[in-house]
Amino acid sequence: MSAYHQLIKSGNQLFLAFEDITNKIMTSKYNPLYYHGALPQFYLWVLYLSGLLLFAYYIPTVDNAYLSKGLINAWTSVEYINDKIPFGAVVRGIHRYAGDAMVITILLHAIRVWFTDRYRQYRWLQWFSGIVLFLMVLFIGQTGYYLVWDERSLALTRMTVSAFEGLPLVGSFLKGWFLNGDTISNYTMSNYLFIHIGLSFSLLFGLWIHYVRMTRPVMTPPPAINYVLMALVLAFTFIFPITSGKMASLNGLPPNGFEMDWFFLAPYALLNSVPVGMYWLLMVGLTVGVCLLPMPWAFLIKQEPVHAAEVVLNKCVGCNLCYLDCPYQAIEMVPAPANSRFKLLATVMPYRCSGCGVCVGACAFDAIDLPDIPDADVQAQIKKIMEAK
Amino acid sequence: MANETKKVITLMCERSVDVSGVLGADGSVSGVDGLHVIKIPCSGMAQPLMIEAALKQGASGVVVCGCQIGDCYYREGNKMIRERLLGNRPPMLKKATDRRRVLALWLSRPQKDRFLAETKEFVKFCAELPAPEPAAPAAKPTPKPAAVASAPGETEVKKPESEKTPAEKAEKAITEAKVIDAAEPKVAGEVVDPAKVDNTKTVVPASEDSNDKDVKVVVDTPPIPEGRGSLDTTDGTSSETKSE
Amino acid sequence: MANEAKLAVVGVIAVAVVGVSLTVMPWAESGFGFDKQALPKWSQGIWESGPFAGLKPMGEWAQKTLSGHADKADENSKGEINPIAAGNYTYALAMGAAMILASLGIMFVGKDDAEEKLILPVKK
Numbered sequence: 001m002s003a004y005h006q007l008i009k010s011g012n013q014l015f016l017a018f019e020d021i022t023n024k025i026m027t028s029k030y031n032p033l034y035y036h037g038a039l040p041q042f043y044l045w046v047l048y049l050s051g052l053l054l055f056a057y058y059i060p061t062v063d064n065a066y067l068s069k070g071l072i073n074a075w076t077s078v079e080y081i082n083d084k085i086p087f088g089a090v091v092r093g094i095h096r097y098a099g100d101a102m103v104i105t106i107l108l109h110a111i112r113v114w115f116t117d118r119y120r121q122y123r124w125l126q127w128f129s130g131i132v133l134f135l136m137v138l139f140i141g142q143t144g145y146y147l148v149w150d151e152r153s154l155a156l157t158r159m160t161v162s163a164f165e166g167l168p169l170v171g172s173f174l175k176g177w178f179l180n181g182d183t184i185s186n187y188t189m190s191n192y193l194f195i196h197i198g199l200s201f202s203l204l205f206g207l208w209i210h211y212v213r214m215t216r217p218v219m220t221p222p223p224a225i226n227y228v229l230m231a232l233v234l235a236f237t238f239i240f241p242i243t244s245g246k247m248a249s250l251n252g253l254p255p256n257g258f259e260m261d262w263f264f265l266a267p268y269a270l271l272n273s274v275p276v277g278m279y280w281l282l283m284v285g286l287t288v289g290v291c292l293l294p295m296p297w298a299f300l301i302k303q304e305p306v307h308a309a310e311v312v313l314n315k316c317v318g319c320n321l322c323y324l325d326c327p328y329q330a331i332e333m334v335p336a337p338a339n340s341r342f343k344l345l346a347t348v349m350p351y352r353c354s355g356c357g358v359c360v361g362a363c364a365f366d367a368i369d370l371p372d373i374p375d376a377d378v379q380a381q382i383k384k385i386m387e388a389k
Numbered sequence: 390m391a392n393e394t395k396k397v398i399t400l401m402c403e404r405s406v407d408v409s410g411v412l413g414a415d416g417s418v419s420g421v422d423g424l425h426v427i428k429i430p431c432s433g434m435a436q437p438l439m440i441e442a443a444l445k446q447g448a449s450g451v452v453v454c455g456c457q458i459g460d461c462y463y464r465e466g467n468k469m470i471r472e473r474l475l476g477n478r479p480p481m482l483k484k485a486t487d488r489r490r491v492l493a494l495w496l497s498r499p500q501k502d503r504f505l506a507e508t509k510e511f512v513k514f515c516a517e518l519p520a521p522e523p524a525a526p527a528a529k530p531t532p533k534p535a536a537v538a539s540a541p542g543e544t545e546v547k548k549p550e551s552e553k554t555p556a557e558k559a560e561k562a563i564t565e566a567k568v569i570d571a572a573e574p575k576v577a578g579e580v581v582d583p584a585k586v587d588n589t590k591t592v593v594p595a596s597e598d599s600n601d602k603d604v605k606v607v608v609d610t611p612p613i614p615e616g617r618g619s620l621d622t623t624d625g626t627s628s629e630t631k632s633e
Numbered sequence: 634m635a636n637e638a639k640l641a642v643v644g645v646i647a648v649a650v651v652g653v654s655l656t657v658m659p660w661a662e663s664g665f666g667f668d669k670q671a672l673p674k675w676s677q678g679i680w681e682s683g684p685f686a687g688l689k690p691m692g693e694w695a696q697k698t699l700s701g702h703a704d705k706a707d708e709n710s711k712g713e714i715n716p717i718a719a720g721n722y723t724y725a726l727a728m729g730a731a732m733i734l735a736s737l738g739i740m741f742v743g744k745d746d747a748e749e750k751l752i753l754p755v756k757k
Contacts, residue, residue, distance in 0.1 A: 020499050023457065028495070029747035030740050034459030090725045118462065214464065224743065227736035234729030238722050321479060325433075327464040356463035357434025361470055364438070364480035370430070378427060378439055382398055385416055385425045386446040458748065474753055482753075493751035500749075507750060 011115030032228075035221040036112050039105035042226055043098045044203065046233070050095040051200070057081045057088070060189040062149065062250070074149035074189055075247040082244075093237030099141050101233055103263040106134050120294040121306055122213075122328055122354045127294050129210040135287065136203055141264035143196040149189065152258035154248035157184060159268055166276030184250060213352060215327050307372045308350035309359050315367035318344030322359035322368055328352050331359060395423045397512045398443045399452040402432040404462050406454060406496045406504040421509050423449070423516075432456070433466025437473055437482045440491055450490040450515035452508055457497045467495055490515055639742050646738030653731045 015033070022031045032039065059077040081088040110130060113119045119127040142160075146153045157179075164174040176182065180191035211217040221229070245258070260269065271279045308330075316336075323331045323346060330352035336345040346368065348359075359368045360375050369375060399418075401408070408426060411418050416425040429435060432455025440451045453474065455467035472478035474493055482488070492511045496504050 016498050019457075019460070020497060023497065026740055027744050027747035028457040028459050028749070029743060031457075031459065034457070087721050087724070090721045093722075093725070116462070216465065222739075222743075224736040224739035227732040227739070231729035231732040231736070234725045234732070238726040238729070241722055325465075325469055325478075327466070354463055356431040356466055357429060358431060358463065358466050358469055360434045361436050361466075361473070362480070363436070366438075370434070373430060373434075375434075375436060375439070378400070378429060378434075379442055381416070381427045382439065382443045382448070383446060385398060385427070386396060386443070386448060388415065471751060474751065488753040488755050491753050493753075495749050495751070503749070 008115060008117065011111075012117065015112060015115055030222060030224055032221065032225050033112065035218060035225060036105070036109045038218050038221045039225075039229065040102045040109060041207075041219050042221055042229055043102040043105060046098040046230065047095060047102065048200070050091050050098065051197070053091045054081060054088075054095055055197070057085060058147070058193070060147070060193040061186045062184060062189055062248075063186065073247075074147060075244065078148050078244055082242075089241065090234075090237055093242045094233055096144075096242050097233045097236045099144065100236075100261075100263045101229070102137060103141070106130075106137065110134070114293070122330070122352055124294045125213055126210055128291055129206055131287065131291050133203060133206045133210060136199060136206060138264060138267070140196060140199050140203070142267075143192050143199070145261070145264065146192045147189070147196060148244050149248050150245035151248050151255035152245050154184075154250070155255045155258050156265070156268060157188075158254065159271055163271055163276055163279060167280060213329050215325075215329050306350075306353060306355040307370060308353035308355060309348050309357070309368050309370055311346050311348060312367045312369060313345070315365050316342070316346050317365055317367065318342040318346065319365075320344070321362040321364070322346055325358050325362040327356070327358060328354055330354070395512070395516050396448050397424050397450040397452060397508070397515055398448045399424060399426045399454055399508065400432070400435040400439060401426050401428050401452075401454040402456055402466070403428050403430055405432065405456045405498065406494075406501055407498045408501060408504065410501070411505070418505070418508070420505055421512060423512050424452075424508050431461065431463045431466035433461070433463065433469045435470050437480050437486075441483055441486055444486065444490055448490075449518070450492065450511060452511060453491070453493040454504065455493070455495050458495050460497065471495075487518075489518060639745075642742055643738070646735065646742075650731050650735045650738070653734060654727065 019031060019033050022033060028034060057077060057080060059072055059074060061073045063071070063073055078092070082092060083089070085091075113123075113127075142156065145156055160178060161175050164178060165171050167174065178191070179185075180187040211219075220226075248255075262269075267279075267283065270282065274282065318333065318336055320333060323333050330349050332347050332349060333344045334347050336342050346359075348368075355370055355372070357370050357373070360370060362368075366375060408418060411420055412426055413419060416427060418424045418426055432453055435453050440453070443451050453470055455470060456462065458467055458471065461467045469478065471493060473481055474491065476482070482491070492507075494504060494507055
């Protein structure tokens with residue numbers, strides 16, 4: 001058994017032991033680990049709502065001094081939200097901490113499916129789309145940090161631009177896209193806001209791909225868990241209130257250093273410590289490596305091929321039951337051949353099939369079977385046991 | 390034969406309780422007499438037909454063991470069989486199936502002790518159930534309507550209680566049996582029923598469990614142990630008679 | 634648990650959640666300090682009387698630690714304390730507490746439905 005196998009195995013045992021405890025405390029019905037995929041989804045809704053409220057008062061400009069007596073820009077509008085809008089500070093805190101919580105819950109979700117071996121084979125699409133979604137969430141979170149437009153935002157902007165410039169060929173194009181021009185201007189801020197919001201909504205498209213092969217995906221934790229999730233965010237909002245740094249000044253000295261947020265800004269710590277070329281190499285390598293995790297040829301995991309369920313053509317009556325019950329949308333109902341007594345015929349898409357046998361349990365006509373463990377086998381075993389002395 | 394009726398068959402998900410330590414080569418479980426385990430990839434694969442077949446062949450009870458609800462490796466298998474057993478999702482158990490003899494457990498991998506304790510209790514409970522499979526069919530038919538009258542109210546109240554202790558369960562089973570016996574003499578209407586029950590038993594193969602047929606035949610019958618009589622032939626012929 | 638008992642528990646929890654919100658929030662608004670003027674009129678009498686008067690030292694402690702904490706954080710960004718924002722933070726905490734309470738209540742009541750064992754109902 002390889003070291004990798006050992007890691008997965010002990011990780012699995014860790015989760016089993018932990019879930020045993022949580023089951024004893026709050027029963028399986030309220031075990032948050034049984035809704036691990038729905039937790040980030042809940043935080044996504046929280047982020048949408050709180051973000052909508054912030055959007056109402058946010059002004060995406062660097063410098064709008066000429067429009068009124070006082071200076072109105074992104075930074076002052078954030079301060080205005082913080083101080084003058086009722087609960088503005090709280091909504092801002094919720095938006096920040098829900099984002100952090102989303103990253104934590106996504107990591108929990110990913111690690112659990114990894115350790116419980118629920119990411120390979122017929123689930124590779126979910127794993128791939130999950131990685132892409134996670135990267136998107138990280139990037140969206142980073143653009144959120146730009147939007148505040150304090151000194152940290154400026155530092156992050158400069159670091160990002162230098163990282164883009166370090167890329168061959170596409171570097172200057174990416175820089176232009178990112179700044180929405182050659183320099184930091186009011187258009188830069190509107191671009192940040194567009195990326196932040198636009199990409200957030202394109203998360204929904206990614207989630208559609210993430211969910212599309214699953215029948216009845218679990219997207220909502222039970223209300224009791226939702227309350228706890230929300231209360232956690234509120235508690236953090238109170239304990240560590242969110243504050244902005246000093247307003248970014250394009251003319252002053254460049255800021256040296258900023259407060260770190262490890263949930264979203266970790267890549268910048270990497271960028272700070274390695275050369276730009278190395279940074280991109282590591283980032284792309286890491287992403288591709290994680291994406292390849294479920295591929296058997298990449299990590300030499302010995303895996304049993306899935307023996308897809310098979311339909312017994314002359315027994316299928318086209319009743320739809322297996323099609324409705326299949327948890328991976330692996331069964332499709334097609335028009336039955338002309339000489340059939342029935343209208344529909346079930347067909348299995350083998351690349352989606354997990355070989356779980358739920359369709360066998362759903363069939364009242366013995367018309368679908370797992371090739372390795374046919375239901376006749378189970379019947380025979382029953383008979384054998386009953387006949388044995 | 391008497392010995393065989395004490396057997397309880399467990400259809401167990403490979404990924405639920407880890408019984409590898411106590412499981413014999415023939416599926417028997419050391420520590421629980423009469424318990425036999427058949428492993429399937431997911432509890433969702435268990436067909437109501439399999440449960441019926443086991444009971445028909447003289448098993449005194451059937452246990453379905455899946456993972457904790459919410460933690461199915463294949464996402465929904467345990468929820469599916471749960472709904473099927475409860476009669477909320479087709480295919481369901483035949484109405485005539487003795488539901489007291491079916492138990493479902495949802496346990497995660499480390500919960501071996503719980504599994505052994507529950508099954509031990511269940512094996513005992515099944516052994517004490519009155520009117521096991523053989524020899525009963527001719528005598529039994531008449532009591533049905535009476536049981537209908539008395540059962541719904543009583544059993545519904547009793548069921549949750551019976552989860553608590555084995556003693557209570559046994560008690561309930563006995564009282565139920567008494568109700569059935571006491572109600573022996575009855576109206577003429579139900580003479581039709583036994584005949585039809587016989588039909589289902591002998592003619593219709595288990596594998597062609599068409600739900601509407603069940604509904605038509607035993608509209609109001611209370612749960613009666615079914616499938617007595619020609620036990621061996623029913624199942625052996627099941628695959629051939631299907632074409633009928 | 635019987636249904637009536639469950640209903641009773643639900644009722645108690647609902648009252649507790651509303652009660653916590655109603656009492657803690659004005660308290661939070663006044664900076665946790667039992668500042669009589671800051672409290673709504675209907676509750677002023679309550680805090681004066683009997684056992685509640687004894688809570689005053691506790692309130693002062695809370696003011697210093699809880700509300701003072703938020704004040705301090707708020708001060709960091711601009712060099713001045715904005716009492717409204719501080720009050721909002723404490724509202725948030727009170728809401729969080731009410732939510733925890735509610736979820737504990739729901740879990741307590743709903744726990745019975747979770748199952749590791751299914752006994753089929755005899756008659757459907």
